[in-house]
Amino acid sequence: MGGIVTASAVSLGLVWEKTPDPVPRWRGNGGHRSIKYADQATMSKAVDEIRKILGQDAVSVDEHDIDEHGYSEWSTSNTDVRPAAIVRPKSTKQVSDVARICSRYRVPIVPYGAGSSVEGNFSSPFSGVCLDLSEMNDIVAFHPDDMDIVVQAGVNWTVMNEEIKGSGLFLPLDPSPTAMVGGMIATNCSGTNAMRYGTMKDYVVNVTVVLADGSIIKTRHRPRKTSAGYNLTGLFVGSEGTLGIITEATLKLAIIPDSFSVATATFPTIKQAAEAAFKMMRHGVPLAALELMDDVQMKVINSSGGAGGRTWEESPTLFLKFSGSETNVKDSLQLAKDIAKSNSCHAFESASTEEQMQSLWSARKQALWANLAVRPEGTQIWSTDVAVPLSRMAELIEISKDNASKLGLYSSVLGHVGDGNFHQMVMYEPDDPQQRNAVSDCVDSMMMRALEMEGTVSGEHGIGLGKKISLYKELGPETIGVMKALKETLDPHWILNPGKVFDN
């Protein structure tokens, strides 16, 4: 009954000291605090100490390894600085050892999972230690009768779902297939299933976290529901490794539905597609997913070889997923069809076999890859996402498409309509300063319009390096000031993933 803590701040010699009559810690002016990190020689010394404790194999200074952990071709927010070393811990205790050493020497720690984030979330602008958690990939405990699972941060969600599928349970998120649980939590990821199942935050029962000084806390036991004390779990979810390093988590699981189906509905305009989508939602059609792809995205699919072995009509298209009992699925499909048809849909197609389902959904599934496949050599894709109140989404998509084409940029749109969240993927030549500026303007103006519509600059990718200025515009100095005050409290030397979310 002595609580659920596995290591002690006392034993680590870091007990809180009282400050005399403290004053509020939120800044009214977004002012900066000067932080001094270790120089290269001191970082090497810290790395040597880590090597002594974790062993030779846990530490890599291989140039290729370092490059791979310091740069992402998925992201437009990279930095030239590289980590001093890659450290691969095998346990929460080892992560704690690393934090303790890095804290002493003021060495930044950047947690790394699958490297699938897109906003520079794992880049190392101040060098330091890149903590690759991929070897912490154990399923610690699976409790089918409690409908939950305890996993280490490096567990890949598709592997996990495969492992437990015999139980009829699954984690219903749908981010990058490569993503790992730790990163999914740190980014509060989601994907196409969010409309029905919610986002990552809705599935995290507890997290085990290593704090900046090496203390280890567990935020919660394993109840599915609680009102006991502050929601620390929720604070760490989406904090992008800036408040603590997530090493383990208990996740709620959902029931794999009996039956699935998939349909596509084609519309003359984005507006009509979105209107039909919202009518389906307001009618309470129990959809498992409600996705939108624009004419350009459909064209990209065709150019890349036509997913599902067919040529698609190059018009705005809704991709619908249904799940539940067989009767429910049939009912819902009919209702969705009726609504689509009475809202300018000129082609509604539904799957009746597993094969047809795969074929119809493949276009949605391959969207991102198709964009990468068709881009001319030397071009890059700037992929970004925003979310706005539901009723404003179609308008913002149309403005953003217009804006991109005015700037001479090729862009496609893909929307999670049920959440008012969409992605614009803009193609550009990174070596052409004019194109680079144009794409930057395009993304910025989309974010600013999202804010004017009371939206957010990131629906599911996080802030990372790339969206700090926009986040500041979204929330203003006081709200950001409160976030910074919390950061300062938990990480007084700003060693945890510095330079992300906001500047010190």
Added chain:
Amino acid sequence: MGGIVTASAVSLGLVWEKTPDPVPRWRGNGGHRSIKYADQATMSKAVDEIRKILGQDAVSVDEHDIDEHGYSEWSTSNTDVRPAAIVRPKSTKQVSDVARICSRYRVPIVPYGAGSSVEGNFSSPFSGVCLDLSEMNDIVAFHPDDMDIVVQAGVNWTVMNEEIKGSGLFLPLDPSPTAMVGGMIATNCSGTNAMRYGTMKDYVVNVTVVLADGSIIKTRHRPRKTSAGYNLTGLFVGSEGTLGIITEATLKLAIIPDSFSVATATFPTIKQAAEAAFKMMRHGVPLAALELMDDVQMKVINSSGGAGGRTWEESPTLFLKFSGSETNVKDSLQLAKDIAKSNSCHAFESASTEEQMQSLWSARKQALWANLAVRPEGTQIWSTDVAVPLSRMAELIEISKDNASKLGLYSSVLGHVGDGNFHQMVMYEPDDPQQRNAVSDCVDSMMMRALEMEGTVSGEHGIGLGKKISLYKELGPETIGVMKALKETLDPHWILNPGKVFDN
């Protein structure tokens, strides 16, 4: 685009001062900080200043009013101390004025909504100002097309749902019918609908919060989904008024289902009822509610006059609610019946008319009132809730019932089975020290057993005054230390609802 802040910490003269090289603020030993609040004369001075700014009518020192705000007959966690005054603000600005004055004079502020909490969440152990938010009861904006609503903290949820029902939308929580949005958020409330719809935290898009020094922040715009910056919204939800005073919120709304039905299933034992319930869940039966009442609770219903105009069998009974399209409801009902019947259910009854539905559900609805109605004069009811992993619930209920009866106490049980969350209501004579000790032991041992089962000491009532020691046992000194550090950061003088959740 200047952010969403409505008042400035700068303008309030409270800009963050840097501390030299701060050290971590979590305590390793749960140690205490000495806090000195204003004496009675200084409190009166503060109240006078508040009166000057908010007007005569906004401030009450009427003894009856003060008593009503300082004591709850629903709660066993009361204190003899009373607030110095009741203040009824009409706007966020006025709340900010109150906080600024109270902060200057170190006067505690205790937010008060409907007074329906049960753990002493609104009592005033250090006196101070009780901030009654019931006059801030405006629906600020209703956005049916975005499926959200902006309300002040004093809005009652049943009134709000009635107001907007024409839109086909509703807030699907189900706490006390008297509850107000501010308190619902502060307690992270839920109720019988949580299994299907989740808890309050799942419906809060943003909150406007007055911080201890009077600064006003808004945590978020209005996107239904976001990964932008820390989840401050989630931190304020469930913080019981100890981190800030919630004055306004944007809430997600859900679709009112087309069709409903209700059924009851009677079982020989709690264990069999729970087993049938879990089988329904694992089969993916789309239940809207899944409630359990024990034999004693059914007896209480009969003694109080028999809800629904009938006499109920005094055996463990599941109360099931179904919602969706008509076909879905019919299907789900049949599936639930089959599962119940093949799991020792000897009586399954379902409603086919609206009237039968009301009648069947009335027993569940009247449970709490029935307990109050049948108790002998002079006795009180200690109502408490815990939550455990699903598979442990039946066992814990049986142990807790046994334990109560061994201690000679009359107790009934009511469970939200779908969440592993249940309430035990124990009757006792408060003036009999032996009975008082017995009930206290009974509740304590239920909480300790819940912790041994990896559960929580509060599923939906919060911690308040009543469960501080248990929370400490649940989470341990380091996790509590992190919570305290966050508290200290946002409320350095501990003036916000002091003495709740944990001690300073």
